[in-house]
Amino acid sequence: MPNRLAHETSPYLLQHAENPVDWWPWSDKAFEDARRRGVPVLLSVGYSSCHWCHVMAHESFEDKATADYLNAHFVSVKVDREERPDVDAVYMEAVQAATGQGGWPMTVFLTPEAQPFYFGTYFPPRPRPGMASFRQVLEGVSAAWTDRREEVVDVAGRIVEDLAQRTGIALGSDAPAPPGEEDLHAALMGLTREFDATRGGFGGAPKFPPSMALEFLLRHHARTGSEGALQMVSATCEAMARGGIYDQLGGGFARYSVDAGWTVPHFEKMLYDNALLCRVYAHLWRATGSDLARRVALETADFMVRELRTAQGGFASALDADSDDGTGRHVEGAYYVWTPERLREVLGEADAEFAAGYFGVTQEGTFEQGASVLQLPDGKRPADAGRVASVRERLLAARERRARPGRDDKIVAAWNGLAVAALAETGAYFDRPDLVDVATEAAELLMRLHMDQRGRLARTSLDGTAGGHAGVLEDYADVAEGFLALSAVTGDGAWVDFAGLLLDTVLTRFTAEDGTLFDTADDAEALIRRPQDPTDNAAPSGWTAAAGALLSYAAITGSSRHRETAxxxxxxxxxLGPRVPRFIGWGLAVAEARLDGPREVAVVGPGDDPATRALHRAALLATAPGAVVAVGEPGSGEVPLLQDRPLLEGRPAAYVCRGFTCDAPTADVEALTAKLGG
Known part of the structure; x- marks a missing residue:
């Protein structure tokens, strides 16, 4: 008998719809039921591609005895953290404050007033050294609630008070100063100290793709000429592209590497990682002409289109880490790993031996049970590119016959905005109009399905139906970023207007009087606190993403209000930049754009004129940090940056400006490139 989750649109919640647990979605009615029954609330937060979420579900939530105990003593609430990042954020902060760590599944016990009093993540079905079983935790919490309820409620109240004191971010009444040259240099030095010169990336295991820090380093190199910054980007991008974290057959990146050398990934693939990394590799190619960067950017773009694109034209959230291993067991990495024997079955003896050496497949294996994750070990430079292509094609075809990982088809507005920006730029750089078309269709879906006429966004949709949860700050910022990037590539000024609607909502609903930004709108559902976090996590924070989109929009339109807010x-x-640069990389990248201007590039000329197209391409390939580009017919009033820009003696021309103060126009592509870098 399905539970209440059967009526939800989140694939993660739907995975639990057949559990014997009497789940509620996050709702007022769930807490009303807890108050009526006089029982605490179990809040379980996860997401569809989370390996340990699946493990705990199989071990505990599918177990009838555990479910019966839960149903008798608790109101159980299941939340998809990707659908409700606000709920996840406020309780994850409580978990981290209480335990010193966090993760998913997140398990929190609440009073019927939604105040947390006991915390954890994964709990096993049987006790382990230093870890109680889930049933022991449930019995302990239930006993405390029954026998010491006043004490529990008092503790919960003090926890909420402590969180309120911890989380206020105030910029002060005086006009706060954005980062200057010394601040960005200090951030560069911080990253240099944490850089892994042997294996690329920053810090040790587990090692996450540092896409936002890499974007900062690319922009810093472009503005200052710092070779050290560029070297860190190049080394990290090569190490990731040659490692097991990158899918050597199908393209695309896994979420992170469990080791410091990028060898063994946690196999889930997320849309936001791939969108951000596609853009980083495309920008690295733009800066250096690297063949490796070009290949990886295009393969990652093609992966997103092939594996994540939905029937509605948007992009699904993720692919699971687990899949059927052919014996009926659901195993992490089963879809991706190889043994020498499996290579021989597909390729025959000679090509299997070649492939094993090329991809680093050994008898001992680099993963579990003698299996290997495909990688490109250092120094492997095959003489026969045709043989490599043939081997890769046959292995990919054989892998396609395996049981595929599950896909979370939920469309998240923010992550689709990141994908629009990445695919539009990659398509423009590498003469792939098909990628620009796909980016346009995704943007049209966001505009048509997620966005209303007031400029308000729905966070998610599924199968062409918008979800009921309001967009958060990152949704507005990243979708605006995608729309602005798409306008720069296509010359369609309507995308600037749509971005403006979203950013006006940021100004009126998400921005405090002192300029601080909140993750939820001022009219959003009230939680135990209003979430507010400027630090980047797996993707740019809403705060730093909004600063970037506001700055770009101001450069296109001349709006002083948007620039001042940014x-x-x-x-x-x-x-934060000088102290924790790895965790505010996107903010540092935006600061680089601000110090550079950002430079405003207006290209005017007939759209079918090759000279217009050549100038437009040169502008898009500019390495000037955060350069904004507008292209259109002479006299076009659609985009303010294009207004009052005549042709140059009857020829298409480019105007390079800062603060709408422009250099002399040029009709020469090389001169434009020299002005902008590239």
Whole structure:
């Protein structure tokens, strides 16, 4: 008998719809039921491609005895953290404050007033050294609630008070200063100290793709000429592309590497990682002409289109880490790993031996049970590119016959905005109009299905139906970023207008009087606190993403209000960048754009004129940090940056400006490139 989750649109919640647990979705009615029954609330937060979420579900939530105990003593609430990042954020902060760590599945016990009092992540079905079983935890919490309820409620109240004191971010009444040259240099030095010169990346295991820090380093190199910054990007991008974290057959990146050398990934693939990394590799190619960067950017773009694109034209959230291993067991990495024997079955003896050497497949294996994750070990430079292509094609075809990992078809507005920007730029750089078309269709879906006429966004949709949860700050910022990038590539000024609607909502609903930004709108559902976090996590924070989109929009339109809000928001980067640069990389990248201007490039000329197209391409390939580009017919009033820009003696021309103060126009592509870098 399905439970209440059967009526939800989240694939993660739907995975639990047949559990014997009497789940509620996050709702007022769930807490009303807890108050009526006088029982605490179990809040379980996860997401569809989370390996340990699946493990706990199989071990505990599918177990009838555990479910019966839960149903008798608790109201159980299941939340998809990707659908409700606000709920996840406020309780994850409580978990981290109480335990010193966090993760998913997140398990929190709440009073009927939604105040947390006991915390954890994964709990096993049987006790382990240093870890109680889930049933022991449930019995302990139930006993405490029954026997010491006043004490529990008092503890919960003090936890909420402590969280309220911890989380206020104030920029002050005086105009706060955005980062300057010294601040960005200090951030560069911080990254240099944490850089792994042997294996690329920053820090040790587990090692996550540092896409936002890499974007900062690319922009810093472009603005200052720092070879050290570029070297860190190049080394990290090569190490990731040659490692097991990158899918050597199908393209695309896994979520992270469990080791410091990028060898063994946690196999889930997320849309946001691939969108961000596609853009980083495309920008690295733009800066260096690297063949490897070009290949990886295009393969990652093709992976997103092939594996994540939905029937509606948007992009699904993720692919699971687990899949059927052919024996009926659901195993992490089963879809991706190889043994020498499996190579021989597909390729025959000679090509299997070649492939094993090329991809680093050994008898001992690099993963579990003698299996290997495909990688490109250092120094492997095959003489026969045709043989490599043939081997890769046959292995990919054989892998396609395996049981595929599950896909979370939920469309998240923010992550689709990141994908729009990445695919539009990659398509423009590498003469792939099909990628630009796909980016346009995704943007049209966001505009048509997720966005209303007031400029308000729905966070998610599924199968062409918008979800009921309001967009958060990252949704508005990343979708605006995608729309602005698409306008720069296509010359369609309507995308600037749509971005403006979203950013006006950021100004009126997400921005405090002192310029601080909140993750939820001022009219959103009230939680135990209003979430507010400027630090980047797996993707740019809403705060730093909004600063970037506001700055770009101001450069296109000349809006001083948008620029001033961006600059006030960047003050937090000045405070955090020198201390924790890895965790505010996007903010540092935006600060680089601000110091550079950002440069505003207006290209005017008939759209079918090869000279217009050549100038437009040169502008898009500019390495000037955060350069904004507008292209259109002479006299076009659609985009303010294009207004009052005549042809140059009857020829298409480019105007390079800062603060709408422009250099002399040029009709020469090389001169434009020299002005902008590239």
């Amino acid at each position: 600059e006030r928001a960047l003050a937090v980067v000045r405070a």
